[in-house]
Amino acid sequence: MLTLETVSGMAGVGKTAVAVDTARTLAPRFPAGQVFLDLRGHSPSQEPLSPGTALAMLLRLFGAPADSIPVRLDELIALWRTTIADRRAVIVLDDAAGPDQVAPLLPGNSPCLTIITSRRHLTGLPHAVPLALDVLPTDDAITLFRSFAGAARTQDITETARIVRLCGHLPLAIELVANRFRSRPSWSLTTLGERLARSPGPLGEIRNADQEILRAFSLSYRTLDATQRTTFRCLGLHPGPDFTAESAAALLDLPHKETERLIESLLECHLLREPAPDRYRFHDLLGEYARMLALAEDSAREREQALERLIAWYLRNAEQADRVAYPRRIRLAPNGAQELPALSHMPNTHDARAWFAAEYGNLLAVERHARTHDSRPSAARLAHALAGFLESECHWQDAIDILQYAADHWSRTGDQPAQCHALLCLSSNHANTGRYAQAVEAGERALEIARATGDREAEWEAYRILGVIHWHIGENETAVVMHQRAFAIGIATGNVLNQARSRNNTAISLLALGELERALDHFQNAISGFRSAGDEAGVIRTLNNVGDLYAHRGDYVQARKTFEELLPLTESTGNAYTQAMVRTNLAANLAETGEIDRALALHHRALTEFRILGDRKSQATAYNGLGEAYFKExxxxASIENHLKALDIARDIRTSQEVTRALRGLGQSELASGRLEAAAEHLEAAIAAANRANARDEEARAQAILAEVRATTGDAMEAKELLRRAISTLRGLNDREANRLHKLLTRIDHGETDF
Structure with a gap:
């Protein structure tokens, strides 16, 4: 049963501290763990987390892959509630903007404890127990002060009580004063108390949260020297959630060592926090105060120049990280005008990708700032530098707006090479999330530009992407043509890796067309090419496809062996999509060999991963796999339910191979349950869809099941004709299935109708 607490109160009253301490105290009762999520309801520099983004972060905290997020809110809510349904955990949702933000995040009928903090009183949340915080009692205020100031110098409880009284018993004021005291070892408690009592500052005159916070900050600000004040104001301009000394140096236009010393001086004053080693951030209200001072005390040109330096720094380093992390990716030529020093801690692929991961939130914030503050070319180039990371780490939803903006920007400026590259990235992103019409449109426009500008590398990429899209939607003959054209470019340019990728992609579509021997030849050549190019991930992907070929032949034992050997290799690569796809393929083969329970478990796990990735086509694949496994069970x-889910998705995104498979599965299940008319209708639709896509083996399988329907209803002549067509198609493709159908034909010839 859901347990929900809402903690509200004035700024600085300690809502977060209470929530976190409660979670820690109750930890033994909630063995599934404790998580904390800042909803940024009142962040001065960032929008509040949307329910979708917040749900994605919660899923990651509970073990979902960190390199992906779902696309649709309803799927996120369902997945979150499924994930948390049986877990006893404490969930702290900090700084909520309002009920609409947090309602989708509630874990439903779960044994979790959810604690929500907000500066507002939250209404409309079912089962919520409200807790309004006030200032601390004297004893608690003293304890809080001593915990920050240190017990050794705070033995005089009477003088300490006087200090916390002068602080109004407000936790934030107490914390600020205690930390200041700790940084002044020559001071006594009497010295601090006297300063607070005679100070013109606000501590004894607090009236509301805003006045108290601003005056407390002003008191700290006035203790800084001129250089520290400039630093404080300028750092407040950073649009991201945190910063490093390197990015701060760019913003301040100072050497790295001097920047580090200034940051350390602000840390001493507790005007900055260091939540992780060498990463710094403001308290949200301190950051707001710093920006307010920058607006009041610095000129517009000074602020603009600081942010221009910061944007240029992130762009230069993102471009370097992109080249180190994804050296084989096609990209725009570097902008020679940007001569800023690059990051020194990026010697290899691992470090470059780690930099992207650490700076991801800042990169998004800087791109958004550049896009909306007259730095549009930099925003477009930053989008391009981010595209490889967004693609490989499956941040597909975050990429949509960024890549679309870049394509639109280069279209407006008339820079065709840049527009071509942006369209290629956009087309691939659309394909990843099942928006195939938009993907084709962007890909064809990129191809047109690549041809016009003579960019052979971009032309190869356009053909590759278009071929993959046509495979997704079941147009495999067109896909083969696209991949063959890409292969010809790979030959002409001598690019062994591109040749291998084209062969692998060609083979995938040949496999869908039932040309197994040609497909195997291409797969084998692709593996050799990938090995020559040193691309182990390409080898793994191709071996997965070879396993799929064995399954098409009906050699489920060899297919299963292939997938079981591959699975640990894919898990070591860290690619969530490849892992999920191998699990799906292994599950399908386990179902064929009778291990239904294990097959169902793998299908469900893969389905969850595909939801997180936002890959709707693969979700349809997983639902169809579940439907087939449940049928064998x-x-x-349950089989019908899952095939219907697959059919809804597949029709929505126009992927004919999963439409055909879903219709065939529905027909088979309806035949088993005696709904012969519905079975015939679905099977006829499956045959028509497979015929349009020239998917010969799928058409044959649907024909064989329809033959059983016809034989059951007494139409032996049509049943035999359907079986003959299916046997003719499958002979040489899947001899085991062809032999089974031949036996069925013999039974019909003998007048049997009970199948």
């Missing part, structure tokens, strides 16, 4: 209703 004898759970006909």
């Amino acid at each position: 004898g759970s006909v209703d």
Whole structure:
């Protein structure tokens, strides 16, 4: 049963501290763990987390892959509630903007404890127990002060009580004063108390949260020297969630060592925090105060120049990280005008990708700032530098707006090479998330520009992407043509890796067309090419496809062996999509060999991963796999339910191979349950869809099941004709299935109708 607490109160009253301490105290009762999520309801520099983004972060905290997020809110909510349904955990949702933000995040009928903090009183949340915080009692205020100031110098409880009284018993004021005291070892408690009592500052005159916070900050600010004040104001301009000394140096236009010393001086004053080693951030209200001072005390040109330096720094380093992390990716030529020093801690692929991961939130914030503050070319180039990371780490939803903006920007400026590259990235992103019409449009426009500008590398990429899209939607003959054209470019340019990728992609579509021997030849050549190019991930992907070929032949034992050997290799690569796809393929083969329970578990796990990735086509694949496994288990209703889900998705995104498979599965289940008319209708639709896509083996399988329907209804002549067509198609492709159908034909010839 859901347990929900809302903690509200004035700024600085200690809502977060209470929530975190409660979670820690109750930890033994909630063995599934404790998580904390800042909803940024009142962040001065960032929008509040959307429910979708917040749900994605919660899923990651509970073990979902960190390199992906779902696309649709309803799927996120369902996945979150499924994930948390049986877990006893404490979830702290900090700084909520309002009920609409947090309602989708509640874990439903779960044994979790959810604690929500907000500066507002939250209404409309079912089962919520409200807790309004006030200032601390004297004893607690003293304890809080001593915990920050240190017990050794705070033995005089009477003088300490006087200090906390002068602080109004407000936790933030107490913390600020205690930390200041700790940084002044020559001071006594009497010295601090006297300064607070005679100070013109606000501590004894607090009236509301805003006045108290601003005056407390002003008191700290006035203790800084001129250089520290400039630093404080300028750092407040950073649009991201945190910063490093390197990015701060760019913003301040100072050497790295001097920047580090200034940051350390602000840390001493507790005007900055260091939540992780060498990463710094403001308290949200301190950051707001710093920006307010910058607006009041610095000129518009000074602020603009600081932010221009910061944007240029992130762009230069993102471009370097992109080249180190993804050396084989096609990209724009570097902008020679940007001569800023690059990061020194990026010697290899691992470090470059780690830099992207650490700076991801800042990169998004800087791109957004550049896009909306007259730095549009930099925003477009930053989008291009980010595209490889967004693609490989499956941040597909975050990429949508960024890549679309870049394509639109270069279209407006008339820079065709840049527009071509942006369209290629956009087309691939659309394909990843099932927006195939938009993907084709962007890909064809990129191809047109690549041809016009003579960019052979971009032309190869356009053909590759278009070929993959046509495979997704079942147009495999067109896909083969696209990949063959890409292969010809790979030959002409001598690019062994591109040749291998084209061969692998060609083979995938040939496999869908039932040309197994040609497909195997291409797969084998692709593996050799990938090995020559040193691309182990390409080898793994191709071996997965070879396993799929074995399954098409009906050699489920060899297919299963291939997938089981591959699975640990894919898990070591860290690519969530490849892992999920191998699990799906292994599950399908386990179902064929009778290990239904294990098959169902793998299908469900893969489905969850595909949801997180936002890959709708693969979700349809997983639902169809579940439908087939449930049918083999004898759970006909569950089979129908999953095939219907697959059909809805597949029709929505126009992927004919999963439409055909879903229709065939529905027909088979309806035949088993005696709904012969519905079975025939679905099977006829499956045959038509497979015929349009020239998917010969899928058409044959649907024909064989329809033959059983016709034989059951007494139409032996049509049943035999359907079986003959299916046997003719499958002979040489899947001899085991062809032999089974031949036996069925013999039974019909003998007048049998009970199948």
